[in-house]
Amino acid sequence: MKRKPADKSGDQPSESRLPRHVDQLREIAALSQRVQHGLARELAVNGTALDAMEVLSREGPMTHGALAERLRVTPGAVTGLINRLEATGHAHRENRTDRRTLWVVPSPASLDRARDLMTPLSAELRRRTADYTPEELALVERFLDDVAAAYRLGAESLEPEGADRDASAG
Structure with a gap:
């Protein structure tokens, strides 16, 4: 599919420039990584532990x-x-059903700390979307659902069937 040449307002993509929303998604991805790294650092865990x-x-x-x-x-x-x-106090093991089945239980204090660290970002997102109409929010949600679905497919296409990540790698 060929892109339309840019008009004078710069709103349309040129042959060499991606649409603005693609650049914005790339920026969000990069910023999300910065947030994740900062959160992992503050909680003294690696990326895989933060995912857990x-x-x-x-x-x-x-x-x-x-x-x-x-x-x-x-x-x-x-x-x-x-x-x-x-060892870092973020979770503990617990027997809940029988002696053979162990459950991983998150530490309430750790969850509270992570939530506290994310409060400024959450508050800023709420502030920035407070004036959106329900229709605008519905469109944003639909767009983000579509983006997430595309990313899911992209991620799945890059993973060999049945592959597992190494937990120390993150």
Whole structure:
């Protein structure tokens, strides 16, 4: 598909320039990485441990196997990850159903600390969208749903079937 040449207002993409929203998405991706790195630094964890903390925050306590599946890491890798989360006070193991099934439970204090660190960003997003109409927000949400779906497909296309990440790599 050929792009339209840019008009004098610069709103249309030229042959050599991407549409503005693509540049904006790239900027958001780069800024998201900066936020993630800063949050990981403040919480004294690596990227994979931060991913685990996010999953546990969003979904609540889960078994080792479920966490490994969500993070796309091996069971052995998730064991080391959980050991590090326990050692730094971010989570603990708990027997909930039987002696063979251990659950990973996030630390409430750790979740509170992460939430506190993210409060300025959350407040700024709320401030910037406070005047949007419900229709505008619905359009933004639809666009972001489409972007997330495209990224999911892109991520899946780059991962070999059945591949797991190494938990120490992040």
